Amino acid sequence: MTESILIIDDNEDILDFLSVVLGGSYKLHLAANGEIAQSILDKEIVHLIISDIMMPGIDGFELCRLIKSNVEYCHIPIILLTSKNTYKAHIEGLEVGADAYIQKPFSSELLQVQIANLLKNRRKIKEHFASSPFEDVRVMAHSKTDEAFLKKLDEYIKANIKDPNIDIDMLAEHMFMSRTTLYRKIKSLSSLSPKELIDITRLKKAANLIARNEFSFYEISKMIGYSSQSLFSRNFQKYFKMTPNEYFDSLPRE
Template structure:
């Protein structure tokens, strides 16, 4: 059974940039610099920025340091220690350009530091590089999500902990053909939109695709190591229709379940 994915309320294919800046003129200038390449959300203070980040889970955050209610350092520390947003690259933007200021920002979890005044090209390159680095990490996290032990052994980040928790929760329900995204959210204690957006950002996979990948991976293990027949394997991994299971398995691995068993078990 397919898991219905939530909508995010954001349209288009452009990455989402959350701008947290209390100066109207600076915010207007930055939006003009990046609006061709990003969907821009704007928060006028650090507290609103935190709330908007948790609600929308943007692809990037550009935040001023000196702001009312919560400053940029507090925003960094809060979001980098929350499993819903810990993966989001954060660039701090400030007139405080000393080495100690930059070190402080990095210690609070910032991924980059941009000193005012800055050139438009400098801003766009910094953001583009961080976004590209995040995309390259998707390969690592997609492997980790599917249980690659080498990747798992080298990563103790919040992202790795989140993926391990998610995988364990779903694997405990693989024989349930009616597993829903609501069930998954309840198991890991995360909202639907936050889960969908974080999974997409980390691995490039939807929850639906991820669940199916885990089901098929487990089916392959059962075909190799158990005496269950094809129908029993299908039921064991949550497929109610063995014929449909065979079609999906063949599409995923390029071979039918029966032939896979014959070729790999002799």
Template sequence: MSLQAVPAEGSVRVSVEDTGRGISEQDRAHIFEWFYQGKQTAARGSGMGLALALGLTRLHQGQLTFTSNPGQGSTFVVTLPLELPATLKQDEDAPLALPAFALEEGISPAPTYNELPATYGGSEALVLVIEDNPDVNAFLTQKLQPHFQVSTAFEGATGLRLAADLIPDLIVCDVMLPEISGLEVVAQLKGDWRTSHIPVVLLTARNAPEQQVEGVQAGADLYLTKPFNPTFLLESLRTLLANRDKMREHFRRELSVETVTVAPQRVDQKFMADLTAIVEANLTRSDLSVEDIARSLGISRVQLYRKVKAVLGTGVTDFIQGIRLTKARQLLLDDELSIAEVAYQLGFSSPSYFSTSFKARYQVSPSEFRALHTTPSV
């Protein structure tokens, strides 16, 4: 490393030289990109060092250049002005418009994420980031926080525990994790009905097709190879949330038909089938509570609420009410049952409360529904 003043240019040069394998021709155009680690390197790093160095250098209105000879090494030169530029002096007391990480995503400056619409309000959807590299973890957190709530973990076991406890809306997970790999994390998440519905994005520096197939086979919803475009990641997360909304509508449609039990063909469907079965077995209980159902399923009240909210977009109490009212349509077709008997069979505290709830859902009273759907006996 050497430091040299260049008075004629009003600058100072800092040179850093190594005697490594050098930079190949195919890597030279990409070494300043975020997360790029080169085609030939065997070292495991974050792929952020040079991108960050370039951003910091340009922040001080300097330049970062390099020369490299394959097999002999590389030299990186940072050239900085000796005096603070006038443009920076004018804004010396003003806060920086962009943080260092937001500078130079590639070769030219990228827009800040605050310019992008926060579709989910930046406070409702929760994203869990599982990434063992502190720099990458911090980078992802910074990019996502303007748009989502963010929780982080640095290894797979902690990530799995947080996923089960918090029931996040999305999970971003690195493949190369200590002890438990990202692929194993995804497989466990998808096999646990508490977390099976959560979309998972896998991040990896490995881009071999067979490795991407492994990620998809494990259950990942999206597989991104580093370097990735942070804007693309953000929009992908939004798309995954939108697709999950469509899945909610699917479950709601299945639960609105006369047969309310969902066939347990997938993990989420198995959960809905178990939940529905518990509610149906206790329909006569007017005191059936969320705590009772959570206890029957062996989970906490919060976990049950977040799971039902994620899958159906509704609360547990509304789900119970929906099951009761759907069942009510079947029982009202039986002329031998009075409306009061139907109400008590379904756990409503009074016939009047049943009638009010039924009309709010179907826009007709129970008696009107019965008149429209039954044939008067001759």
């Protein structure tokens, strides 16, 4: 999947320059001001934001503050660009939640490395969560808001884990979000679809039950909402790269 970057700057030359520098590696969305940026965030999955600070209307600091306080977008890393060469501006950028702060004029190489590092760190966390049987969903949280969101989502799935029909509509109703907003949030935060997140939550519960060694694989598949043991075994291997039997054999014995 090509990651997408939202670039916000009222200077057309900067937008053109960044389009040339980043266009070959990422899907780009361009906005001349905060209002346009908001409408893009409401429609698209965005993995990273680059914003100028000095803009008419909503400036970069205020935009950063708004994004980081909104549960729908607060997980998105933000790089602020500024011509202000002062500690006060740098501190203010960090206080409103910016993940990186780059002074103009800047080297395109420095910007590319910052972007790559932020996205790589997010990817590593997502991959670790998806492939580790015991890793908690909150490992993917990048803020207290994200942590509360993931905890509420996780608790609902676990409370209804025996139901084979849990779907995105049930999740959206519980989270008081529209279906599309919830899909964007989960996909951007975890790189998983809501269905995949539900599957992984089921399988992590299964890993816990296998470790307890109290139930057969057939019983466990029913307890976590699978209609068949073979489907359970296939999905377990798909995510954890081993069968339930291999997983059981790998566990330490007292």
